Amino acid sequence: MRYQTVRASVESPLQTAFGALSPAVPVFFDNITAAPENATTEYVRVSIEFGLTTEQTLQSNLDRIRGSIVIRVYTEKGKGPARNQTLIDTAVTTVLGLSASTRAATGVYFRPGVINGPTFSATEGSPHLVGRIDTGFIAEDHG
Amino acid sequence: MATVLSGTSGALYYKPAGTSGTFKAADVTNASNTINVGAFLNFKVDDKVSFTTGGGTLPGGLAEGTPVFIRTYVAATGVATFAATAGGTELALSNDGTDGTSNFAINFTEFQSVANVRSWSFELTREEIDVTTIGGTLGQTAPFRTFIPGFADGTGSAEVYFTDDDTGISARLIEDVTQRQQVGATFKLYMDTVLSSGTPDDTKSRSIQLEAVLTSASFSVTPDDAQTVSVSFRPTAAPSFDFAKS
Numbered sequence: 001m002r003y004q005t006v007r008a009s010v011e012s013p014l015q016t017a018f019g020a021l022s023p024a025v026p027v028f029f030d031n032i033t034a035a036p037e038n039a040t041t042e043y044v045r046v047s048i049e050f051g052l053t054t055e056q057t058l059q060s061n062l063d064r065i066r067g068s069i070v071i072r073v074y075t076e077k078g079k080g081p082a083r084n085q086t087l088i089d090t091a092v093t094t095v096l097g098l099s100a101s102t103r104a105a106t107g108v109y110f111r112p113g114v115i116n117g118p119t120f121s122a123t124e125g126s127p128h129l130v131g132r133i134d135t136g137f138i139a140e141d142h143g
Numbered sequence: 144m145a146t147v148l149s150g151t152s153g154a155l156y157y158k159p160a161g162t163s164g165t166f167k168a169a170d171v172t173n174a175s176n177t178i179n180v181g182a183f184l185n186f187k188v189d190d191k192v193s194f195t196t197g198g199g200t201l202p203g204g205l206a207e208g209t210p211v212f213i214r215t216y217v218a219a220t221g222v223a224t225f226a227a228t229a230g231g232t233e234l235a236l237s238n239d240g241t242d243g244t245s246n247f248a249i250n251f252t253e254f255q256s257v258a259n260v261r262s263w264s265f266e267l268t269r270e271e272i273d274v275t276t277i278g279g280t281l282g283q284t285a286p287f288r289t290f291i292p293g294f295a296d297g298t299g300s301a302e303v304y305f306t307d308d309d310t311g312i313s314a315r316l317i318e319d320v321t322q323r324q325q326v327g328a329t330f331k332l333y334m335d336t337v338l339s340s341g342t343p344d345d346t347k348s349r350s351i352q353l354e355a356v357l358t359s360a361s362f363s364v365t366p367d368d369a370q371t372v373s374v375s376f377r378p379t380a381a382p383s384f385d386f387a388k389s
Contacts, residue, residue: 062306
């Protein structure tokens, strides 16, 4: 079981997808603090949490990785949700693309669950509209 | 130390179906090192098997109490060859042996751990036979019906995780449901497993052992849950209980 490999299988495609936009939108992952609280530009935050990662048998434990992904898209407040939803589309398309991966004899097989959202929120003190989607996932690491 | 509840140390061990047969000296062809142990049994390459003499003399090269391994087995003909070690070279049979008062027997030697079992259950029941007599003298209380126990029966099931590892005996347990000849299918249901050098110490462990027929396998696949197969079985004779720890 390799948590880092599973994490990379999510983060890497998202990094690629948002980096390919014009202009590119920076993506910040867990434990990266490069996005300042008072940023006024667009950006995306991706959070990956692991939940139950094994199943128990009578005599041993088997690998079965489950977790959740939360993607928050920060766009300019006061301009309507269109731009935010456009970026959310990129996130959703990328996550659904992970589901299309076929299970090979080796490597990580990743399946996102149902996608919840997007939901939107804005606070008075922030210059951003925040769009949020989240989904669970199951991953199999076949080494 | 307080008394420790068991339950987290259970296990399921299994001898596959179709792994018990009999043969006579006439079924042995020492020139080709083959024995016809019976057609359409379920021996697989590298199964560890043991022989009993039936009161006779086993074919030369085999000895009671000395397990050997299946090297080849052709189900359609029942002809098998053997090896002294798993994957080893063909065992030479120097003669056909001599029949005794009963047939030679070949049996799967050791219980195999079914590692992917998530849980097992086993229920024993007795029929109730109504032997109430009528016509007695009525008194203060209502007359009670009287029962005696009748035949015993049992059912069991095991929930097995389906994994990407096809080398264990889990898959064989599942496949054995459709094995026509199920002789030899034996379960050892451990309720409290004490291991010694990696194998259960049957003196200190507590278990139920039963010969059984496999009656069903239920498959389901969903994207949400781990894939499991539920296998049901039924004892063919009285189970033996070993609940002592010494």
